[in-house]
Amino acid sequence: MASLVREQAGAADLVVLPELWTTGAFAYEEFATEAEPLDGPTCEAMAKAASDAGVWLHAGSIPERDPEGPLYNTSLVFSPSGELAAAYRKIHRFGFDKGEAVLMGAGEDLVTVRLPDTTVGLGTCYDLRFPELFRGLVDAGAETFVLPAGWPERRRAHWTLLARARAVENQAFVLACGTAGTHAGVPQAGHSIVVDPWGEVLAEAGPGEEILTVDFDPARVAATREQFPALKDRVLGLDRPGSRPRYRDGA
Numbered sequence: 001m002a003s004l005v006r007e008q009a010g011a012a013d014l015v016v017l018p019e020l021w022t023t024g025a026f027a028y029e030e031f032a033t034e035a036e037p038l039d040g041p042t043c044e045a046m047a048k049a050a051s052d053a054g055v056w057l058h059a060g061s062i063p064e065r066d067p068e069g070p071l072y073n074t075s076l077v078f079s080p081s082g083e084l085a086a087a088y089r090k091i092h093r094f095g096f097d098k099g100e101a102v103l104m105g106a107g108e109d110l111v112t113v114r115l116p117d118t119t120v121g122l123g124t125c126y127d128l129r130f131p132e133l134f135r136g137l138v139d140a141g142a143e144t145f146v147l148p149a150g151w152p153e154r155r156r157a158h159w160t161l162l163a164r165a166r167a168v169e170n171q172a173f174v175l176a177c178g179t180a181g182t183h184a185g186v187p188q189a190g191h192s193i194v195v196d197p198w199g200e201v202l203a204e205a206g207p208g209e210e211i212l213t214v215d216f217d218p219a220r221v222a223a224t225r226e227q228f229p230a231l232k233d234r235v236l237g238l239d240r241p242g243s244r245p246r247y248r249d250g251a
């Protein structure tokens with residue numbers, strides 16, 4: 001993975017990797033054996049790859065070992081000088097009563113990171129189904145969402161639909177990078193996708209491994225929000241019972 005990142009030197013400003021690529025998102029038994037702290041060998045290798053290539057690197061996510069707590073599914077962003085600029089612990093864990101949902105702890109913090117031309121809001125895979133997270137990130141200034149995933153082929157239609165929905169409703173770019181191949185018997189969707197603030201798909205990968213390259217202009221977020229200012233019409237608090245407008249039964 002480090003040599004793939006290095007190949008982007010001079011070609012990309014930001015490189016994005018998928019979710020849990022050291023294990024596979026469904027290789028549950030490997031989470032504990034492969035987990036490492038944020039100064040572990042994978043982070044060290046990714047920090048070096050980012051600085052060797054001189055790129056911002058969203059290094060996807062790894063199983064994080066917190067000496068004080070449970071394992072976490074943690075996404076990592078490195079600056080072009082190899083500093084860990086952000087770490088985001090996945091808030092919505094997938095699996096209902098098994099897998100990640102029981103093997104890993106839930107993150108609690110919404111995380112944004114300022115890149116030179118855009119503020120990036122972080123989400124991971126299953127988070128894509130929860131619009132309130134992305135609204136929270138918009139409130140924190142996000143203009144571009146970066147989301148690594150290990151999304152199964154079986155639900156690929158949801159992947160595309162949700163990526164476009166998060167882009168349209170938040171008038172933001174969505175850069176969603178998915179794993180390819182088969183992980184622990186689960187065929188992965190691939191189909192990494194980049195969506196613009198109008199909901200148009202700027203680029204989409206195929207089902208297999210590939211490097212998807214896209215040029216986008218972060219200034220389009222402010223322009224879209226100004227030309228079609230739907231975000232200003234939000235009624236806040238609808239998802240919080242007790243807040244206004246009030247909830248009532250019937251007509």
Ligand SMILES: NC(=O)CC(=O)C(=O)O
Pocket residue numbers: 025094124125126127129150151152155158
């Ligand atoms: N793997 C995930 O985190 C999410 C997923 O599979 C889904 O359908 O949602």
